[in-house]
Amino acid sequence: MTIRLYDSRQQALVDFVPLVPGQVGLYVCGPTVQSSPHIGHLRSALVYDLWRRWFTYRGLDVTLVRNVTDIDDKILALAADTTEEGWARAYRTELEFPAGYQALGILPPPYEPRATASVSEMQQIITTLLDKGHAYVAPDGSGDVYFDTASWPTYGALTNQSIDDMAPAADADPRGKRDPRDFALWKGHKSDEPQSASWASPWGEGRPGWHIECSAMSARYLGEAFDIHGGGLDLRFPHHENELAQSTAAGMGFASHWMHNGLVAVEGQKMSKSLGNSIFAADFLAQARPVVVRYFFSAAHYRSTIDYHEGALLEAEAALDRVETFLERAQRRLADTRFAGVGARVVPDEFGEAMDDDLNVPQAVAVLHDTVRAGNVALDDGDLDAAARAWQHVAARVPVLGSDPTAPEWRAGDEGDAHRAPGTLVDVLLAARQQARADRDFSRADEIRGVLTGAGITIEDTPSGSHWSLEQ
Template structure:
């Protein structure tokens, strides 16, 4: 069964055939590390993590590159503000913080959020500041080919000449004459207001540390240039998939594609873009107070539940957050985990705190799940297939058909593994493990007392113990093999 993806550039869903048999090169845009990660950053990372996992499930060797933009106007602005007399230090921004220290600190915050939510580290995660030489080479190539020029005002800027590249606008299906000018520099240095900066000459307001020597004068790279230089270094001039958020299509990805192809590169074979996250149907905005951050979500639910919520919609669609969203995701995860826990206990004798490892690579997903994922990563349909398998497994358990239940359990575990739900890091780490072990001992003692009461036909005592556990959020389920317990979702 072939895999099909929607290609933004061609605006069609088409068969995916890698440029090199058995291997896939994937580049997707990482963060500009100017502040704490927001929910849009994490949703995008989860979408491309699911893509990577599915390609690997299909047998491909995937090389993933995700950049870090660690030099940028906003990073410099926020660093400069921290040295102001009226600056007020808060939990996110520190006083007198150099731009590179600010960028590195927030880079670690992104890494922590990705790790917690099960987003695997990319094969390479290059920083913009580490690839200045490659950027200079690309600019030189563009100047030699007649697609770039030093600024007319002697500022040290270098611009890409959009009218020199007839295909400019083809990614977003726009006509260059209908576009507005790029607001990234003084238009007096440009031939055309739509031309965009490849290199930004040093300004007196910039710190000396945010400047590198170049043939055109000291300065720093333009935002769009860095991705073209880095993807070429790590994946070559032609690669399989370029991804990122829908908001990056223009101008960022349009400019990336133009400068790369103008330099003679074939560049990306597929362009894939994930949709935005909204709050009750409206764009999130700090000014109107309708935002929720990944950190806030993780205060309301476990990483496994947050990952389920952020990954549950089709990657190209809008994902809408509502106050009840995490509770609904939690209930869905509880249904999955409840079935797997019951099946492990009934079929394999594995308790909630027993050491148990299993090689997921020997398990296979269902045909319905496979078909959905091959169809442009249709995760909603894939989740429907997963939950249908949970229902089939629970029915088999109730009927005592342990062979069918075991098959369903293996399929469910394979599907959750493919979606990355098994790689989240539960909050608390070792402390939570110790608390879980202690809780297991205490609940086991209560269940032993209850079993003794039931054996003596002391139903009042048995019910009282069950009610006490229920009040503590512990659900007791009786079965032919004895009582089992779980935490209420």
């Protein structure tokens, strides 16, 4: 089946046809490293990790580029309040991000470029825009260079806006602009800014504007035409609108498709510093097993807003535990039977159809849980053939989502050992019960069974041995 995705520019579901057969070029706007990562950063990175995994599963070779914005007004403003240089603050903050990505099993992108490493490419694009008459040097001597929005008739195409309805661009001193909506391509050096945040250019010392950074990095690593540009919904305007305008005005094909992930709200409110409700990644990851946090973010549709509320991670834990319990129960029950080595794990059609439909993970997860329920019924009924098929299907699906709770990477270290400990204790008690039965000490065997039953554990005595599972 063809993969379909929601193209934000076309505002429609479209068939995905890569520019180069068998390959996908995906550029994602990464973080501006001004402060510690929050859960919005985790959610965005995870969305494109899921897309990457699914494209790969469907046999496509994915080149994902996720940039790091390490030069920006906000970084410099925050650094100015301290004795720290802007570049030092950016680098120190950037180092905080990989821990969260790694904890959630987010695959490292092939390229994760810093903006400051592509300044020469940015200057080349600006020169092209000046030569084509789509940019101008501010006449006030500031050294600023602006994109001339009036020169580009399709400005507003991404967000379907008329230029007359747009608010003025607030990214630079408006005194050097021809039109308030013109945006900065290059910002002349200011006397109160550190020299370390300045580069030589044909227009004088200065630094790049925010929007030109992504145009340069996407072209450098994916070429002037590539398949998909992604990022958070809050970047759609003005950032992505301006990227599209300047890149196409410079003669680039740019992105064939635009993709935007939903944001994270907290108790129904937008997460923001002004409201004081920002949740930092490290604090969030401390609340639950990382695989549970990954499941929590993954289970929502990537374009929807996730509303985090008290108890949300407990709900995710309970849902994932049902999957984990079934996988472990089935593995124990099917051990030493002809079903133990079931065939290749192929994702079933209904799961694949959901994923092909604009990465409809909620529908795919619903199919997953239906299979878990059917598998548990089969185990209860002793239908090992049906149980094996269910186990095979579930075991094939969860790795595609990167959320297989039984995978070694989620069970490494102290947290994994702690999670395995209850199962180990149950196995010890079962062995003691088995020995009591062999010794015909049925009173002791019944006592152990009663202890386990009281703890919510169901015991199944079968010809191949005793098996246990958590009560559903």
